[in-house]
Amino acid sequence: xxxxxxxxxxxxxxxxxxxxxxxxxxxxxxxxxxxxxxxxxxxxxxxxxxxxxxxxxxxxxxxxxxxxxxxxxxxxxxxxxxxxxxxxxxxxxxxxxxxxxxxxxxxxxxxxxxxxxxxxxxxxxxxxxxxxxxxxxxxxxxxxxxxxxxxxxxxxxxxxxxxxxxxxxxxxxxxxxxxxxxxxxxxxxxxxxxxxxxxxxxxxxxxxxxxxxxxxxxxxxxxx
Amino acid sequence: xxxxxxxxxxxxxxxxxxxxxxxxxxxxxxxxxxxxxxxxxxxxxxxxxxxxxxxxxxxxxxxxxxxxxxxxxxxxxxxxxxxxxxxxxxxxxxxxxxxxxxxxxxxxxxxxxxxxxxxxxxxxxxxxxxxxxxxxxxxxxxxxxxxxxxxxxxxxxxxxxxxxxxxxxxxxxxxxxxxxxxxxxxxxxxxxxxxxxxxxxxxxxxxxxxxxxxxxxxxxxxxx
Numbered sequence: 001x002x003x004x005x006x007x008x009x010x011x012x013x014x015x016x017x018x019x020x021x022x023x024x025x026x027x028x029x030x031x032x033x034x035x036x037x038x039x040x041x042x043x044x045x046x047x048x049x050x051x052x053x054x055x056x057x058x059x060x061x062x063x064x065x066x067x068x069x070x071x072x073x074x075x076x077x078x079x080x081x082x083x084x085x086x087x088x089x090x091x092x093x094x095x096x097x098x099x100x101x102x103x104x105x106x107x108x109x110x111x112x113x114x115x116x117x118x119x120x121x122x123x124x125x126x127x128x129x130x131x132x133x134x135x136x137x138x139x140x141x142x143x144x145x146x147x148x149x150x151x152x153x154x155x156x157x158x159x160x161x162x163x164x165x166x167x168x169x170x171x172x173x174x175x176x177x178x179x180x181x182x183x184x185x186x187x188x189x190x191x192x193x194x195x196x197x198x199x200x201x202x203x204x205x206x207x208x209x210x211x212x213x214x215x216x217x218x219x220x221x222x223x224x
Numbered sequence: 225x226x227x228x229x230x231x232x233x234x235x236x237x238x239x240x241x242x243x244x245x246x247x248x249x250x251x252x253x254x255x256x257x258x259x260x261x262x263x264x265x266x267x268x269x270x271x272x273x274x275x276x277x278x279x280x281x282x283x284x285x286x287x288x289x290x291x292x293x294x295x296x297x298x299x300x301x302x303x304x305x306x307x308x309x310x311x312x313x314x315x316x317x318x319x320x321x322x323x324x325x326x327x328x329x330x331x332x333x334x335x336x337x338x339x340x341x342x343x344x345x346x347x348x349x350x351x352x353x354x355x356x357x358x359x360x361x362x363x364x365x366x367x368x369x370x371x372x373x374x375x376x377x378x379x380x381x382x383x384x385x386x387x388x389x390x391x392x393x394x395x396x397x398x399x400x401x402x403x404x405x406x407x408x409x410x411x412x413x414x415x416x417x418x419x420x421x422x423x424x425x426x427x428x429x430x431x432x433x434x435x436x437x438x439x440x441x442x443x444x445x446x447x448x
Contacts, residue, residue: 067308069350073301080293122346126293 007128011091012216015102017184018136019177020158021143022198023205027136028098030206031213035096039222043090045082047101048075066157068113075106076123087128094221103127104135104191108183112176113163131216134209135188136198140178231352235315236440239326241408242360243401244382245367246422247429251360252324254430255437259320263446267314269306271325272299290381292337299330300347311352318445327351328359328415332407336400337387355440358433359412360422364402 007013014031016024035042066074090097103124110120148170156162159169160176188195194212196205231237238255240248259266290298314321327348334344372394380386383393384400412419418436420429 065305065309067304069304069308070301073297073304073347077294077297077301080291080297081289084291084293085289116349119346119349122343122349123297125340125343125346 007091007131009088009091009128010094010220012096012131012220013087013091013099013128014096014213015099015104015130015133016136017101017104017108017134017187017193018138018198019140019143019180019184021146022136022138023146023202024134024136024198025100026202027134027196027205027209028100030202031209032098034206034210035098035213040217040220041090041093041095041223043086043095043097045086045097045099047099047105048078066162068110068115071113071157072106072110072115072120072123075110079103079106079124080126083126083128091128096220099130102130102133104133104184104187104193107187108180111183112160112179132212133191133193134196135184135193136196136205137184137188138198140174140181142199143177144174231315231355233312233315233352234318234444236320236355236444237311237315237323237352238320238437239323239328239354239357240360241325241328241332241358241411241417242362242422243364243367243404243408245370246360246362247370247426248358248360248422249324250426251358251420251429251433252322254426255433256322258430258434259322259437264441264444265314265317265319265447267310267319267321269310269321269323271323271329272302290386292334292339295337295381295386296330296334296339296344296347299334303327303330303348304350307350307352315352320444323354326354326357328357328408328411328417331411332404335407336384336403356436357415357417358420359408359417360420360429361408361412362422364398364405366423367401368398 016028018024032042032044087097087099106124107117107120111117154169154173159173160179161169161172163172163176165175166172184193187193196208198205240252242248256266256268311321311323330348331341331344335341378393378397383397384403385393385396387396387400389399390396408417411417420432422429
């Protein structure tokens with residue numbers, strides 16, 4: 001098993017994982033507000049958002065020409081770009097980096113797409129190990145209820161339509177997400193992710209998160 | 225050491241490697257003409273040419289924001305795109321694929337850029353092993369004489385300017401190429417590349433190549 005070594009930068013890296021509808025982004029936004037209010041320098045980093053690679057992943061997705069391997073490698077390039085240009089500089093300067101999704105998203109999704117589990121872990125070998133990695137566990141039907149009501153059409157890759165799971169987009173999405181849930185469960189054990197019960201009230205989840213984060217803030221400088 | 229397994233497609237994959245100015249592209253073009261003249265279905269594949277990724281590598285290069293890791297991963301994505309959409313389909317249909325540069329280019333360049341040798345080999349784990357992999361060995365000064373006379377300004381990454389080897393582009397290019405030559409020499413042993421003395425007359429190099437290729441054509445269907 002591959003072990004990512006703990007980083008030695010003065011900052012802190014906090015990541016959240018979970019399927020869509022798990023509420024992880026809401027929780028991270030609340031944590032962000034709290035930490036900023038406490039005077040810590042906080043930086044946000046989102047999956048699949050690097051300026052360098054965004055163009056091509058969105059182009060590849062639009063044309064539906066990405067294979068599992070190119071899907072994996074372009075996202076890895078995107079991730080590497082953010083790690084090296086955003087995450088590490090912020091950690092080096094003693095800041096707190098909050099990352100919405102991290103390498104575990106790739107491990108879950110890419111493996112469901114048929115990529116070799118060991119290979120994708122090796123591809124991401126350059127990643128910085130999070131100080132705290134949260135996983136928001138939620139039953140599939142709860143997540144689906146939160147998502148499918150309130151949003152527009154599901155996108156092709158988001159629904160795993162490239163996997164030929166079903167001709168129906170919503171049905172494909174369900175099967176795809178259930179497979180990802182299984183991967184996440186395995187990742188919890190493999191990487192020691194901190195599980196938060198995402199069916200609890202928002203305030204309670206946030207309180208659990210803050211308690212664990214607070215424990216890791218000792219010695220961190222504040223900006224005001 | 226990582227071993228790529230021999231492919232089981234009916235076609236043949238022939239690759240050429242060497243530093244710029246080694247004459248490898250000329251040799252591949254001559255081989256192409258000969259094979260096509262013999263009636264074989266031939267397909268050409270060039271390094272760094274995938275429609276999917278080309279845009280971003282050229283954009284990243286123009287802005288000089290690529291790190292060794294993102295440089296490696298975007299080229300790997302480019303390569304994967306070509307392997308899966310061009311090379312494998314052509315091999316599957318019994319064609320001959322001629323590839324100008326292959327994974328060994330990445331192994332040489334990326335390692336000179338400071339990327340971990342084992343990691344880059346693992347990233348390219350999905351590659352198809354060539355039927356024949358030629359390496360055109362040429363002393364640095366011969367290659368430089370061929371190149372520096374006849375061309376326009378060297379490009380930033382091509383000259384390895386991202387490595388801070390020298391402030392002078394031409395000097396940087398020389399140091400960079402000499403480091404790549406050393407990597408190639410190691411790759412010859414590791415992967416059993418077929419060495420062609422690229423200081424010999426063009427016709428003689430081509431004759432050596434054709435003799436080896438001819439041995440691998442038995443059973444291959446012709447189109448006319």
